[in-house]
Amino acid sequence: MQILSGLTKDTGGGIESQTKEKAVEIYPPKMYSLFSMKHIFAIAAMAVAVLESAAFEIYSDFPGGNIDIVEKGDSGAKIRQQYRDSDWWFYWSFGVKGAEGRTLTFGFVDSGDVIGSRGPAASFDGGKTWKWLGAQGVKRKKHSSSFEFAFPDGAKDVRFAFCLPYMPTDFDAFAKSAPSLKKMPLCKTRKGRENFAYSLGNPDGKIKIFLTSRHHACETTGTFAMQGILEEFLKKGGAAEKLLKDAEIVAVPFMDLDGVLDGDQGKGRKPHDHNRDYTKSPIYPSVAAFQKLYNAKMEKAEIAIALDLHAPFMFRGADGDSDNRAYLVEGPIGSKVENLRKLSKILEAATLKSGEGAIIHLQKWDVKYGTLWNTPSNMKEVTCSAWAGRHPKAAFACTVEIPYTDCVGAEVNSESLRGFGANIAKSLAEYFAAPESKESKK
Ligand SMILES: [Zn+2]
Incomplete structure (x- = not known):
């Protein structure tokens, strides 16, 4: 995570310059350039790995999609259903890509308890078939609710919805x-x-x-x-x-x-x-x-x-x-x-x-x-x-x-x-x- 934030803030330059300084002290100039490149690649590879693990994607650009992402972090996201031209109501539907093997929590903020008695509906085949996830991962409060989900290893793309969609x-x-x-x-x-x-x-x-x-x-x-x-x-x-x-x-x-x-x-x-x-x-x-x-x-x-x-x-x-x-x-x-x-x-x-x-x-x-x-x-x-x-x-x-x-x-x-x-x-x-x-x- 430190690597990630360093990279984000410094776009890699900070890490590279630190590595160079260290290398100059120990190695003669020719060796230095070769070895430091190895270092840079190794660190970059680690950074990419960390970035990839954090970079799950929440999307709703499909028929019936409805979600606002309020905040996204390592452990999940704060989200909210879009009311659009209605008053408060509880429908939502979104997909998550790239979270396989991870456990994430999706929390609805300032939008009421909007998860039904059987938890979210989920689809593992791009919305063709659906099942209820159950209420075991659901936490309810008066003005918010959340669900935790452990994405199976092969689950590259999972859809979640308030109800069973019919399109x-x-x-x-x-x-x-x-x-x-x-x-x-x-x-x-x-x-x-x-x-x-x-x-x-x-x-x-x-x-x-x-x-x-x-x-x-x-x-x-x-x-x-x-x-x-x-x-x-x-x-x-x-x-x-x-x-x-x-x-x-x-x-x-x-x-x-x-x-x-x-x-x-x-x-x-x-x-x-x-x-x-x-x-x-x-x-x-x-x-x-x-x-x-x-x-x-x-x-x-x-x-x-x-x-x-x-x-x-x-x-x-x-x-x-x-x-x-x-x-x-x-x-x-x-x-x-x-x-x-x-x-x-x-x-x-x-x-x-x-x-x-x-x-x-x-x-x-x-x-x-x-x-x-x-x-x-x-x-x-x-x-x-x-x-x-x-x-x-x-x-x-x-x-x-x-x-x-x-x-x-x-x-x-x-x-x-x-x-x-x-x-x-x-x-x-x-x-x-x-x-x-x-x-x-x-
Ligand atoms: Zn009605």
């Missing part, structure tokens, strides 16, 4: 495996990207099921669940597939595509976020385009359900916290609440049959209108589900909250999230198959 490339890979999923242009985003909607089933079907996620860019669990819903509908011979004779699924996986790719929090974006934009004149092209698509599809519909898939607040592992539950958010609209409760009950039964490790849903977890944060306000009136639910043909529309890390002890991961989605699909099939569905439409 457009993930959806594209899934869509490739499902040729019957029809890709439709939705809109050009504010930043000029092409955004897409997807259709599955019978476009002339009288039942329409709308699925949306990432109105809040960071809420990745909703898109995993969406994939699970679609996978179940695609399964040959299942009850969900049978429903497609009469039904069309319309899905928009990335409502805030720019936010997802840029690694924004998205939640609470100023002047308002995508899920507070369902006004007569939306400011986000994807919201305007979804409204248009919804209304056009509804012309052929007799009945519809719209599920807007979200994640609740982060869960840090405290007892009595409700952010480790999967639940529906009830709306205010008269008899339509009964339709929501009917699906909720079916979904509860389906998830409870799913065995160990499944993300379960209990109807009693649903947040009733007028309770907690689910209270009447101007802002609640302009959410996707409030807007979609007002359509006369809508049986109901609601927000589905799917936790980031834990569901009452079950690990949230790609498999359990997609399993939860599969249960939503099966429940939708049962909902529309049940004879009383026509009654409850009224």
Whole structure:
């Protein structure tokens, strides 16, 4: 370290001149120049070795990346998530290169405790696959948190994130495996990207099921669940597939595509976020385009359900916290609440049959209108589900909250999230198959 700081300050000159002085005392001039060069090379080699060991790199220049480096040192770094145009929120995602074989601590400073109950998510293959590191290396304080990680010898490049990422490339890979999923242009985003909607089933079907996620860019669990819903509908011979004779699924996986790719929090974006934009004149092209698509599809519909898939607040592992539950958010609209409760009950039964490790849903977890944060306000009136639910043909529309890390002890991961989605699909099939569905439409 002394060599390192000497080199940094003196750019090598100081060390070289000291060596020369010493050499002059002992050796005759010709020998001196030869030997001192050896010294210089040896010291330089040592310095390079020290420099290399300190020179791990923190980066976030990839889709979904989000981090500020406050301070970097030998033992790790002080970092902070970027809020950008949101108030405080907890999403972050970064990579570390060149730290193989070392143990480093990454501390979030002045940015709250932003590590979930299962520690950071990590990827060792450039973001293709992810797993939770566990909470054993996590230290929590009221306004900060940190995690320590021992990089294995071969781990030249490791990604860390608050949650399990789900990016457009993930959806594209899934869509490739499902040729019957029809890709439709939705809109050009504010930043000029092409955004897409997807259709599955019978476009002339009288039942329409709308699925949306990432109105809040960071809420990745909703898109995993969406994939699970679609996978179940695609399964040959299942009850969900049978429903497609009469039904069309319309899905928009990335409502805030720019936010997802840029690694924004998205939640609470100023002047308002995508899920507070369902006004007569939306400011986000994807919201305007979804409204248009919804209304056009509804012309052929007799009945519809719209599920807007979200994640609740982060869960840090405290007892009595409700952010480790999967639940529906009830709306205010008269008899339509009964339709929501009917699906909720079916979904509860389906998830409870799913065995160990499944993300379960209990109807009693649903947040009733007028309770907690689910209270009447101007802002609640302009959410996707409030807007979609007002359509006369809508049986109901609601927000589905799917936790980031834990569901009452079950690990949230790609498999359990997609399993939860599969249960939503099966429940939708049962909902529309049940004879009383026509009654409850009224
Ligand atoms: Zn949300």
